[in-house]
Amino acid sequence: MTVVEATLARIPQPYRDKAIHHRELIKFLMVGGSTWVIDTVVFLLLKTTVLDSKPVTAKVMAVLVATMVSYVLNREWSFRTRGGRERHHEAALFFLISGVGVAVYSAPLWISRYVLELQEPFVSLVTQEFSDFVAGQIVGTLVGMAFRWWAFRRFVWPAQFVRRQPPPA
Template sequence: MFRRLAPVTVVDSVLAWLPKPLRSVMIRHRELLKFAIVGATTFVIDNGVWFTLKFTVLETKPVTAKAIAVLIAIIVSYVLNREWSFRTRGGRERHHEAALFFLISGVGIGINVIPPYISRYVLELETPHVSLLVQETADFVSGSIIGMLLAMGFRFWGFRRWVFPDQLGTRRRELADEHD
């Protein structure tokens, strides 16, 4: 009498918005799409924390504020990537996996803060050398776009290579296929 409807996932919702040729490419790269959705979520968290700290308690230390914001976003990223993006990969003991995740992410923090450091302290794109608008635009472009993209590329590569390697995920994939 009643038909059970298949649940619509976040990825399915995102894919529905894409044109058909792009949709087929993204279906083949579903893991990358999930990683990007996690990245968009942590991007919002990162910038929310960064700007909150930068305009309040760490007003004179914008690079420190950025590092703290990235650290908080990375903690959220671990949970989301482990439980969603790379759920069919891995298979290491949790403490080993977490240590590798945070090691790769720590390098990512270093990569992420290099562009705002260069912007502020090498190019001197800070007040009084430039206007407040130029300073804030340079901070956003260097920290939230350039730094984030460089770190994201490194983290995606590192997570797939060392933290959630495919060869350890065979059993997890079999279990996931049984539940899908």
């Protein structure tokens, strides 16, 4: 029995049926949570050291690192029942969509900093840092995840390539 099957067996009915039905989404969200931690650590590390005056650049670099990890985890776990494309075609689509995702993820931080001017000297350092975190790590992540969920299922691993697996016993 796999870890996922063991975990599903512990969920009471009728929630178990819902979890099984949405298994792919749950795995995607778990990968997203893991890569969010990676993204956050890299972003905060870069933003507080070598890229302290360039928060958007720090965010883009953090998203790129998290995206590389995301490809491996999504390919091998979240969407493992999907296939049918050659690996290089699939990877190219994944990284193309993820490139658009970088813009989607970064847009709230850019708007916060440069449109709303939530940066020093217009606001306090505490307000700037809080705004950066909310815009970059919460709003950006939620909007970016929704976009990537839709785009990955539509273009990278579409329904036409789903390999059905029997439900767990």
